[in-house]
Amino acid sequence: MDWNAAVDKNREALKRVLAMLVAMAGLGAGGQFTFFRQEGLSSPEVVRAEKSKLSPALTLPRNLHRAIAKLLRPAEAAVRRLIIVAARGLVVTLPPPRPQQPKPKPIEPLLRGFGIAVTVPRAELRRIAAARRAAEIRAARPKKPSLPLFDPLRPWSVRPWPAAASGAPSGMPFRRLPGDDPVDATRIALRLQSLTAALDDLPGQAKRFARWRARAAEAIAMEAQRQDAGIAPFKRTGKPARFQRIWPLKPGRPPGWRPKSTHEVQDVLEVVHGLALWAMEKPDTS
16 A cells, blocks of 8 residues: 555645635635624624734634534544554654753752841852743743644543523523624634644654654553562552553544544545554564
8 A cells, every 4th residue: 555645645635624624714815704803892894804903812703613613623633643644654763761850959948947148149140030031931932833643532520511591491401502603713723723734744743643652652661561570550659650641542433523424524534544543553573
């Protein structure tokens, strides 16, 4: 099988789906879709302004927001599986683990607690101020949206039904019907940006997935050695170790799957899901 041809074909199909979603949201170049200000202006003549004049906090009509989210979920699942297929046979070398050195605690607060005056040199004050400014610059730097490599898992806890609204029968949950009221579109825009970045840099995302898989295999091997040595898989504090994913896909059907396909993205998801499962299989060395 030509894996590169399969990756290119499904990548182009997902790019078409993504272009359609961006056009639906009005985020593309020259897009003229009507966005709404979040301050609650309701007049059509006021809300139909140019995108460059709108507030950064933009919203979409609820029915369009729901339609985009309905197609965006299987598109994200398909891109994740395409990354897995692109990483098939990719071998990466992990850097050696960094030695964990204990962070030295400053003694000045302890001395001040005992009433002992402490004089800090000017060079140390300048160093602290420079480190603080560098931390503020790093915190203010915008972060690039990144597509998660794992399918979201269902929560273990069962949430109760919301309280019944006024006018609804007792014990029946109240659900808002899709309408034209504005809904925050910031999350939708970030998800579309992360999909765009992933499809534009598919080899880089494949290396990212290969690094995670190598780290997961290394962690499994280390845990097996600990069990063979009779060491309990718990920290010295008595708390259980942090949960780590060892399989990127959710059990069962992929997110956004439908028994009857109604859109191209669901057809692509069906294809790349099978390819991803095939790519994740261990090679037969017999």
